[in-house]
Amino acid sequence: MTRSTDHPTTLRVHQYLGLQPGPRLIVLGAVHGNETCGTQALHSVIEALDRGHLTLLRGQLTLVPVTNPLAYRGHAREGERNLNRKLVPPAIPQDFEDRVARVLCPLLQAHEVLLDLHSFHTAGAPFVMVGPHDNQGLLEPFAHAQAEAALAAALGPALVVEGWLETYAHGVERRRAHPVTVARAAPDPQFGVGTTEYMRACGGYGVTLECGQHGDPQAPVVARLAVLRTLRLLGMVGMAEEMPEDGEVGGGAAPTPTPHTVMCLFDVIDCEHAGDHFSREWASFDPVRAGEVLGHRDDGRPVVSEVDGWIVFPNPRAQVGQEWFYLARASDRVL
Structure with a gap:
């Protein structure tokens, strides 16, 4: 595919390196360009860090407010294709998202924990998507289910969803056998691999947080609190008194435990x-x-x-x- 000359040529990354060793966390916004709550939340967190209202005490924090700048510029879910499907670093990029993947995949490999911030198009409550139980299977082998569950539980939303990649693979098999959809079917189950699945394949763990409906003014609030709660869970930050609305996320009391529906x-x-x-x-x-x-x-x-x-x-x-x-x-x- 020929690259348009007016496509974005960079991926802007904000990185903070603590002087003490600790977890390596990466947070993504706008993997889909019309899902802007994560972008807004990360800009707020960056401002808090730069103003000294939030202090990184240890570890490595990487924030990518706009992961797909082409889609974001067009306020569309995709630029030339869905970045969050079959995410791999291609040897020869065929489209804009391939070029993003060549930068994004090594970035994910360099971290241990991922929080990916999204929103959805229909009405509904925020929810967290987690990976499989620990297993040594062929589809999605995994060894950090306990840590991932703890992260999901800390973010705030009461709804937690599992089973994505296995169900997606089931859908691929059904499409292959269907005369109407076979021409449009994804070629293999790995087409369902997005940011969190890639992170698990690299030995780390991560969750997708769906923060609310597109445009919901509460969605950036959900996203921002989730970032702060993740940082607190991992013991990475200290927080100044200038952030009273988030005091429960800093050095004070932990959030009230949430009864979860899984x-x-x-x-x-x-x-x-x-x-x-x-x-x-x-x-x-x-x-x-x-x-x-x-x-x-x-x-x-x-x-x-x-x-x-x-x-x-x-x-x-x-x-x-x-x-x-x-x-x-x-x-x-x-x-």
């Missing part, structure tokens, strides 16, 4: 025709009952939930071959 994604349903439509306006984490009609195919066939659970990531604007919605059920994981 759910596991287990199925993904694709849009098969432009006429597919939902039975009503769904929001992520709306509860569904076994046998409940969630939508209809273009020819009138109902699409029903097979179990009691929740609908997740409903996308009424999904294109043919794209994920229409996910289904989740209760998880046995305890944070």
